[in-house]
Amino acid sequence: MEERRRPSRWWYALLVLPFVGLLYPPLYTRHDPELFGFPFFYWYQFLWVPVAALLTWTVYRALRR
Amino acid sequence: MTVEHNTDAVALVVFTLLFVLVTGLGFVAARWRRGDLDHLHEWGLGGRRFGTVVTWFLLGGDLYTAYTFIAVPALVFGVGAQGFFALPYTIIVYPLVFIAVPRLWVVAHRRGYVTPADFVRGRFGSRPMATVVALTGLLATMPYIALQLVGIKVVLGAMGIHGDWPLIIAFAILAAYTYQSGLRAPALIAIVKDLLIYLTVLVAIIYIPSKLGGFGNIFDAAGKALPEKDPPGALIPGKTDAQWAYASLALGSAMALFLYPHALTGALSSQSANTVRRNAAILPAYSLVLGLIALFGYMTIAAGIKPASPNDAVPDLFLHYFPSWFAGVAFAAIAIGALVPAAVMSIAAANLFTRNIYREFFKPDATAREESSVAKIASLFVKVGALLFVIVLPTKYAIDLQLLGGVWILQTLPAVAIGLYTRWLDARAMLIGWAAGMAVGTWMAVDLEFKGSVYKVFGINAYEGLWALALDLAIAVVLTAILRAAHMGDSADETVDDDYEEIEPTGVEPLPATPEQARFRREGEPVTPPERSRD
Numbered sequence: 001m002e003e004r005r006r007p008s009r010w011w012y013a014l015l016v017l018p019f020v021g022l023l024y025p026p027l028y029t030r031h032d033p034e035l036f037g038f039p040f041f042y043w044y045q046f047l048w049v050p051v052a053a054l055l056t057w058t059v060y061r062a063l064r065r
Numbered sequence: 066m067t068v069e070h071n072t073d074a075v076a077l078v079v080f081t082l083l084f085v086l087v088t089g090l091g092f093v094a095a096r097w098r099r100g101d102l103d104h105l106h107e108w109g110l111g112g113r114r115f116g117t118v119v120t121w122f123l124l125g126g127d128l129y130t131a132y133t134f135i136a137v138p139a140l141v142f143g144v145g146a147q148g149f150f151a152l153p154y155t156i157i158v159y160p161l162v163f164i165a166v167p168r169l170w171v172v173a174h175r176r177g178y179v180t181p182a183d184f185v186r187g188r189f190g191s192r193p194m195a196t197v198v199a200l201t202g203l204l205a206t207m208p209y210i211a212l213q214l215v216g217i218k219v220v221l222g223a224m225g226i227h228g229d230w231p232l233i234i235a236f237a238i239l240a241a242y243t244y245q246s247g248l249r250a251p252a253l254i255a256i257v258k259d260l261l262i263y264l265t266v267l268v269a270i271i272y273i274p275s276k277l278g279g280f281g282n283i284f285d286a287a288g289k290a291l292p293e294k295d296p297p298g299a300l301i302p303g304k305t306d307a308q309w310a311y312a313s314l315a316l317g318s319a320m321a322l323f324l325y326p327h328a329l330t331g332a333l334s335s336q337s338a339n340t341v342r343r344n345a346a347i348l349p350a351y352s353l354v355l356g357l358i359a360l361f362g363y364m365t366i367a368a369g370i371k372p373a374s375p376n377d378a379v380p381d382l383f384l385h386y387f388p389s390w391f392a393g394v395a396f397a398a399i400a401i402g403a404l405v406p407a408a409v410m411s412i413a414a415a416n417l418f419t420r421n422i423y424r425e426f427f428k429p430d431a432t433a434r435e436e437s438s439v440a441k442i443a444s445l446f447v448k449v450g451a452l453l454f455v456i457v458l459p460t461k462y463a464i465d466l467q468l469l470g471g472v473w474i475l476q477t478l479p480a481v482a483i484g485l486y487t488r489w490l491d492a493r494a495m496l497i498g499w500a501a502g503m504a505v506g507t508w509m510a511v512d513l514e515f516k517g518s519v520y521k522v523f524g525i526n527a528y529e530g531l532w533a534l535a536l537d538l539a540i541a542v543v544l545t546a547i548l549r550a551a552h553m554g555d556s557a558d559e560t561v562d563d564d565y566e567e568i569e570p571t572g573v574e575p576l577p578a579t580p581e582q583a584r585f586r587r588e589g590e591p592v593t594p595p596e597r598s599r600d
Contacts, residue, residue: 015160022153023316025308029301037281041301042360045152049353052156056163057346064339 014032018052066472067371068381072225079393080224080400083261084235087254087401092243094249105179105436108247109416111334113174117343120250120335123409123506124344125351127331128211128322129155131216131403134262134358139375141362145291145298147307149359152313155352158319163345166323167338168485168565175564180413181329182421185480190557191492192425197499198477199421202326203414205470209325210410210451211463213377213403218455224381235400236407240448241407243408244441249410250332258405261398263354269395270357273386277367283360286367306526310519313527317475321530324474324481326413327406338567352541407448415444465515472518472530479541485565488558494544502537506530 021027028044035043098114100107115123133151140148169184178184181202186195214232221231242250277283284300291298302311323329332341358379365378372381383395419440424431431439454463476499479490509520509529520529548554 012164015163018160019316022157023312025311029303029308031133031301034281037279037284039284039301041146042149042284045149046158046353046356048156049151049349049356052159053346053349056159056342056349059163060339060342060346065224 011059013042014055014059017055018048019052021048066369067373068384069378069567070223070225070384073389073392075389076224076393076396079390080397083257083394083397084400087244087404088238090253090257091238091246091250092260094242094253095246097249097253102247103434103437105416105419105433105440106177108437109179109412109419109440110330111248111252113334113336115252115335115340117335117340117347119256120331120340120344121333121347121488122255123248123252124257124328124331124348126251126258126402126405127327127409128348128406129351129355130212130213130377130406131316131399132212133312133355134399134402135216135219135376135379136212137355138362138365139377141359142365142372143294143362143375144296144299145287145300146302147298147311148362150311150318151359152352152356153312153315154318154322155348155355157315158322159345159349161319162323162332162348163342164344165482165485166329166332167341167567169329169481170333170335170338170472171567172485172560172564173333176560179333179421179480180326180417181324181477183419185484186421187323187559188484188488189480189494189495190555190559194480194492195421196425197496198480199417201473201477201499205474206326206410206414207447207451208454208463208470209327210407210414210447210464211454212467213407213410214451214455215460215463216403217400218460219376220380223377223384224393224396224446226383232455233424233452235404236452237449239404240411240445241446243411243448244549247441248330248409248412250335251405251412254401254408255405258398258401261394262402265355265395265398266354267363268391269383269386273361273364273368273382276386277364283363283367287363290366306521309526310528313531314518317528317531317534318471320478320482320534321471321475323432324477326417327410328414330409330416363430377548388526407451411444411447411451412440414447417438418443418447461515465510468515468518469510472510473503475530475534476502476506476537478534479538488556489545490541491545491548491555493555494548495541497544498539498541499535501540504532504571505536506533509533 022045028041030041031039033040038046095102098112100112100114102108106113137148137151172178173184174186178187180199182199185198189195193255214236217235218232221227240418274280274283286298291300299307302308323332335341335344361379361382365372365382368382368385369377370381370385372378380396383392387395419436424436428435479495479498483490495543506529509532510518513520518529519526519534521530545554
């Protein structure tokens with residue numbers, strides 16, 4: 001029987017992005033620009049919640065056989 | 066302004082009604098998705114049958130504890146941005162979960178493992194290393210349970226109820242339904258708890274800022290007030306030291322979270338590896354809520370409320386802005402939010418004791434029935450211990466020990482997490498690495514007199530747990546290399562490569578291929594897995 005092609009493991013690389021975006025604070029330790037009264041430091045990190053969830057979901061869908 | 070903690074009849078009635086409702090659910094849970102509770106994997110893992118939605122509620126209730134809801138805003142109220150590391154922490158934890166936990170789920174399912182120490186025992190064939198993983202888990206979990214009691218104490222105090230009796234009653238009820246229903250009780254209760262938390266946060270995050278002139282005003286007020294505090298806080302971490310501390314706390318806490326026995330108990334109770342993966346994508350909804358709750362700390366500052374202790378920041382904020390009945394709902398959400406993790410933690414501790422102490426050292430041929438009754442009794446002892454802890458000793462001890470618990474549990478990472486991918490590390494080397502990590506991590510915390518959790522080494526200001534882990538890993542790697550070079554390496558491993566591969570990744574189980582496999586599914590006893598055809 002022919003085995004179905006295994007999806008590329010490179011999809012996992014997407015999961016590195018939240019680490020890069022959040023573990024290097026100089027990227028976001030600033031006050032401006034503000035959004036809805038939130039300093040950049042806060043809304044930037046809040047924004048990562050849906051972004052990271054979406055990345056995880058994308059990898060899940062791509063790797064599901 | 067200070068907020069009085071008067072006895073509030075309306076809030077108390079609402080609070081009590083919700084508490085009674087949840088108690089009923091806890092007992093009814095035994096009959097939910099009925100299984101034979103005389104088996105440890107039924108009592109202690111809910112039969113490994115929870116689907117995506119139930120797992121989401123259970124893990125949400127399990128990981129985002131009542132104490133978190135009190136302590137995170139308290140920290141933000143006290144020091145500002147530094148306390149906000151909880152948000153990046155609970156974001157980056159899920160990619161880690163996505164990568165590692167499904168693999169553990171698969172091998173645990175295949176081999177009938179219930180605890181992380183079961184896995185270490187099988188993978189490395191090392192009784193000492195497995196015992197050490199079990200003891201570290203027990204040690205880290207106990208103060209964590211105690212802190213849940215502290216959470217209940219804080220909200221009871223806010224409603225003017227003091228003394229130990231209400232705590233003892235709450236915990237006796239919790240102990241009774243955990244004993245009877247096992248993991249099914251917190252899973253069912255978590256649904257109510259999470260709905261109440263979402264309701265409370267939604268109302269608070271819309272209503273309170275509208276009274277305080279919007280988020281702009283709230284951040285401005287916090288930005289002005291924080292530098293005046295002693296020690297001074299900041300709205301945004303500016304110095305390099307503060308930034309290192311921020312990032313390393315987020316990373317270290319994320320790495321520690323799923324090494325905790327209660328987190329793994331929640332994950333292993335799900336019905337498939339894909340259930341775990343899907344949850345890694347949807348659990349961040351709770352992180353959003355946690356981030357918003359953290360901002361309550363700033364709202365307390367902006368409202369000019371001066372709580373007697375930082376832990377009262379959120380209760381005082383609610384008392385000031387909410388009518389009595391809704392304050393009752395909010396406080397019930399927090400108190401019920403303490404019951405879910407307390408139950409899961411005590412079950413996880415009981416599983417560890419039963420599998421890795423009792424069966425390992427006292428009764429290797431324990432039957433399934435004996436295992437589950439020992440676990441039930443152990444869960445009672447764990448809760449009594451936590452209760453005594455909070456009643457007899459000052460709260461500070463529980464907080465300090467919980468802080469240390471995070472440092473300690475990280476030292477099991479080489480065996481539990483790296484062990485999932487490679488059998489290269491030597492059990493004896495890991496044991497020495499573990500001991501060194503535990504000693505150095507504890508020493509750092511004591512040296513700082515528990516006033517912080519970041520320590521300066523080589524001019525870098527980072528989380529103690531990570532420093533200890535670095536030493537732990539370095540020792541494990543170097544000693545393993547030496548042992549292997551001297552041809553003294555160990556290689557015992559009952560798991561095989563196939564144990565880590567999903568046969569049917571869709572979550573639908575195929576029909577059992579052999580009578581052994583059918584028996585394994587029914588009874589959860591470890592058996593040799595059937596050979597897979599490779600055509």
